[in-house]
Amino acid sequence: MTTRVWDYLQEYSEEKDDILDAVRTVLGSGQLVLGPAVRAFEEEFAAYHGLAHCIGVDNGTNAVKLGLEALGVTPGDEVITVSNTAAPTVVAIAGAGATPVFVDVREEDHLMDTDQLEQALSPRTRAIVPVHLYGQCVNMEPVLRFARQHDLAVLEDCAQAHGARHHGQVAGTFGDAAAFSFYPTKVLGAYGDGGAVVTDREDTNRALRQLRYYGMDKVYYVVRSPGHNSRLDEVQAEILRRKLRRLDRYIAGRRAVARRYAEGLHSLTGAGGLVLPTTSAGNEHVHYVYVVRHPRRDEILQRLRHYDIELNISYPWPVHTMSGFPELARPRIPLPRTERLAGEIFSLPMYPSLPWHVQEKVIAALHDVLSDQ
Incomplete structure (x- = not known):
């Protein structure tokens, strides 16, 4: 599946x-x-x-x-x-x-x-x-x-x-x-x-x-x-x-999934490696999506398909680059971080009922793919 x-x-x-x-x-x-x-x-x-x-x-x-x-x-x-x-x-x-x-947006979050x-x-x-x-x-x-x-x-x-x-x-x-x-x-x-x-x-x-x-x-x-x-x-x-009535339970489930990713993927981080999401000072994150970064994003996504894993990008095209908004194509302020991040980010499976074996499959596949690079 x-x-x-x-x-x-x-x-x-x-x-x-x-x-x-x-x-x-x-x-x-x-x-x-x-x-x-x-x-x-x-x-x-x-x-x-x-x-x-x-x-x-x-x-x-x-x-x-x-x-x-x-x-x-x-x-x-x-x-x-x-x-x-x-x-x-x-x-x-x-x-x-x-x-x-x-x-523009901040690099860290x-x-x-x-x-x-x-x-x-x-x-x-x-x-x-x-x-x-x-x-x-x-x-x-x-x-x-x-x-x-x-x-x-x-x-x-x-x-x-x-x-x-x-x-x-x-x-x-x-x-x-x-x-x-x-x-x-x-x-x-x-x-x-x-x-x-x-x-x-x-x-x-x-x-x-x-x-x-x-x-x-x-x-x-x-x-x-x-x-x-x-x-x-x-x-x-x-x-x-x-x-x-179950919202707090859903949030707790998402945070548990995020913790497992952080533990399972930590060894893939470092210079030129996978960048995991961080929680900014004062924030309590609910992990609607779990967005990671890598400079070889497109290659990684292509290789993950061989493991039967289809992942999303949130979001691959900044709004000012979309053809439906030609009047926004030249922003008043340059957006270099927004544009660079769009080429590196991708989302891992994230929902409260995500089975552990599915998450484990994703973590293992990322280890396989990134260990070859």
């Missing part, structure tokens, strides 16, 4: 009764859209973060887009973010009518280089979207300080960081609002698409609830301002409620 970076079937086998009960509960409730499951999940997810509000939406991309709109980002504005992120981050910024402005924020600033800058990549947090202190100095909104992209912490504070609780994805691969994943925005701001909460529902304010057919059709599904909300 081919080894891949993610698989949900083992987890589903273990949780099948609860997942199917969630579906039966919703289908028997008589309410299929914005019903009790969505309301309950919103309350529980907000409580997990110690915040006042959670607004469920249909996916993580719209969580970013609507979050920016609710924070006052309008066409013509600029939003500072990074290029080494999943394309939906930038798709959402562009969808809000804004222009993404990229800063691939996260936003906050020292470059000043260089990215212009009179059109309206917001910052720090991406908590791979399962750990951007250093938020300089982000927040810079945002306060220049009256900028901060929307955290937490799609890969459910439950991660920075100096003890959970991801998603630093900025004005935070966007989450519940795509099935996520640390907290649904059995389909889903997303949410969390915030302590009442004005942002009101704006988001209106934006996700055509721009209507409680009374159907009365549009207050143009909005979207972007609602979290009742079935997915009920499944997410059940899985939220």
Whole structure:
């Protein structure tokens, strides 16, 4: 059987009764859209973060887009973010009518280089979207300080960081609002698409609830301002409620997998060898993905296929190099680390129910491949 970076079937086998009960509960409730499951999940997810509000939406991309709109980002504005992120981050910024402005990333953790924020600033800058990549947090202190100095909104992209912490504070609780994805691969994943925005701001909460529902304010057919059709599904909300109770267990499982990789691959590190992920100071990593580096990445991936191992690259093309964004091809700030890392990184299998024998197979194959180089 081919080894891949993610698989949900083992987890589903273990949780099948609860997942199917969630579906039966919703289908028997008589309410299929914005019903009790969505309301309950919103309350529980907000409580997990110690915040006042959670607004469920249909996916993580719209969580970013609507979050920016609710924070006052309008066409013509600029939003500072990074290029080494999943394309939906930038798709959402562009969808809000804004222009993404990229800063480079740090060598050690691939996260936003906050020292470059000043260089990215212009009179059109309206917001910052720090991406908590791979399962750990951007250093938020300089982000927040810079945002306060220049009256900028901060929307955290937490799609890969459910439950991660920075100096003890959970991801998603630093900025004005935070966007989450519940795509099935996520640390907290649904059995389909889903997303949410969390915030302590009442004005942002009101704006988001209106934006996700055509721009209507409680009374159907009365549009207050143009909005979207972007609602979290009742079935997915009920499944997410059940899985939220297991989130800390999922995180513990991911950390156990990461420890086994660190132990099994340590001898392959060193000058010119495999570079393993590190946890930056003050962070508590949840290991959404386990991203390693090697200057001969492509050769390694090709050779691993002979062991029936298919691995991903997160992400092989920085967004500013994609043909769909020709207007971003010449970033305001050079991005040498972003571009170099894109040619070296690849992801090892990572999910809480990853069987030990599968992980052992990957570790052994890497030893074989790298010992020949």
